[in-house]
Amino acid sequence: MAGSRPARCSRVDPRDQSHGASATGAPAPRGGRRSGPLSVGTRRFGGLSIVAARAHLTEEFQKRYRGVQADITLLRPRRILIHVAGEVVRPGLVELQGPARVSEAVRAAEGLTGGASRRNLLIERAGGSVDRADLDRYSILGSLADNPYLDDGDVVQVPMSVHTIVVFGEVTRAGTFEFRSGDRLSGIIALAGGTRAGADTDSVELWRFLSPTESRRLFFSLRTVLADPPGVPEDPVLEPDDRIYVRQKPGWHRSATVLVAGEAVHPGAYSIPPQGQKASELVARFGGFTPYADLNGATVFRPDLVPREDSAYVRTLQPGTDSGREDAEFLKARAQASGTLSVRFRKLVAERDPKSDFDLRDGDLVRVPTRTGSVAIYGAVRRPGAVAYRPGARLEEYVRDAGGYGERADRGKVRVTKRATGQPMRLADASSIDDGDLVWVPERERVSFIKAVGSVTGFLAQVATVYLVIHQATK
Incomplete structure (x- = not known):
């Protein structure tokens, strides 16, 4: 059989070229022997699958001949012409090998445009009937019924995508899905890949817009909605722009x-x-x-x-x-x-x-951290740097290890920075000096002669002012 069509799907058309042949057994007519080509005359197999045509042919042969198993081979499948219009990259007439499905016609037109519908494709049949195709249900759920076969002369209309439904929460593929008239909650949950293990199947929240500015909240039982058979009364019909929230069970696998x-x-x-x-x-x-x-x-x-x-x-x-x-x-x-x-x-x-x-x-x-075994001491000491840590040792011992205080050391303003927190504090506020701590000994502020004279002068001026005030008050 030419092409890749399975025999159970391919259908014989009057325009197909096929070949019938006898096979195993002893080809003899009922009641006698006969040699030469076998014939059952002309038979019509249009519309039958290859499997059905083979079975029908075998039955006809066995009416006339004993032990004959008939076979049929499709030598050249027919070609069909399909009109593809609307939101495809190259609308127009496409030629396909029959039988072909809607998805193949779309692919032959080089695919859908960015705003094209995937769930509301229309098939206008040559006989006047109209079917619909849903390529999302076909590609996600494998629904062949939503990707029907086409016949010669059919027209595939691909409209723009208009309305959506959004699914949030504990589903496999949360996101936005195109709305299709007649959608039910169970169908959209299926397109979203079903619920996750932690989904709260006792309820699902649905927000529905009643007007451009008004909406209301509805609740449904997922356990009932997803039960077989689908389409039970509790499985609500959705409306354009519905929002669906599938919550997680409280405390689910919290770690x-x-x-x-x-x-x-x-x-x-x-x-x-x-x-x-x-x-x-x-x-x-x-x-x-x-x-x-x-x-x-x-x-x-x-x-x-x-x-x-x-x-x-x-x-x-x-x-x-x-x-x-x-x-x-x-x-x-x-x-x-x-x-x-x-x-x-x-x-x-x-x-x-x-x-x-x-x-x-x-x-x-x-x-x-790893113990350093040292205390860092810097500033106004004779040999600034790290000295060996000794549990319980006081500041004076570490200063002595660092060579003692410098000449200008301000012993009253020593600061200790704790390794654990990085927080500097006064020595009096530190309960101990620990491994890895840093001790800072600042220098006394240098006071210039002019500044010292100015300070003394200012003090004397204040004293003189006080004397004058008292002298005037006692007159």
Whole structure:
């Protein structure tokens, strides 16, 4: 058989060229022997499939001859002419090998234009009847009935796509679908690939426009709508521009994850309950910390702590304006906000202090740095740099390791920057100096002679003013 048509689909037409032949068995007439060509005369097979024509031919042969199995071969399928009009790249007359479907005629016209309809194609038959084609149901669902065969002289009309239906939520292919008159909810859900595993099949929300500015919300049971057979009364007929929302079941497979990085025995991602988990429990799960872990420097980064957008109040506090001191301090603290949660892993792990325990949340990142074994000390010291860390050592010991204070060291303004938070603080506010901390010893402010004289002069002037006021008052 020429072409690629399956025999059960191809139909014989009077314009097809075919060949009938006898096959196996002993070709003898009923009641005697006979040699030579076999014949059953002229038979009409127009409109029958190849399979049906073969069966019909075998039956005719067996009426006259014993043991004959007939066959039929399609030598040259007919050619058909189809008119394709409307929203195709090259409208006009196309020639196809019969039988052919609507999709082949569209392809022969070099495909659809950008705004063409895929679900409302019309087929005007030579006999006057009109059929419809839905290429989406054919390509997505494999519905052959929506991609019918064409006959010679048929006209395929491809209109513009006008109305749509939008499907949101828990379906395989959420998106916009062309509306076709008579669409039901189950049909559109099928075009959207069906529902996902987490879909709430007890209800689906449908928004329907009653006017250009008015709409209403309807609810239907997906469980009933998708039941067999389709088209039950509960399966609503859709209208142009409907919006369908398929919700997810509450709490469906909700998960939470915490990442652990650095000097943990088993770093990596850990699933935690959606409501969170105590830090002590997670520490036990990842096996605790390695001997090289710097527990004082361990931090928890929480993305929700990072400011994402300035409030109206913050936008009014622009640097360089006449904001008060408290406002300036607020802006400085906000600029330093890094999303780091204030935690005390050493107290929690080493001292087993239950008050230091805290809840970890979804998205948290636990960072456990490696111990540096040093404290950095800079500024007005004789040998600035890193010195060996000694647990419990005081500032004076680290200063001595750095060669002592410089001549202009301002000992009352020493600052300590904590490794864990990066936050500078006064020495008096730091409970201890820990591994990896940075100590800054500033210099005393230099006061010039002229400035000193000016300060003294100003003081004497104020004293003179006070004396004159008192003298005048006592006269």
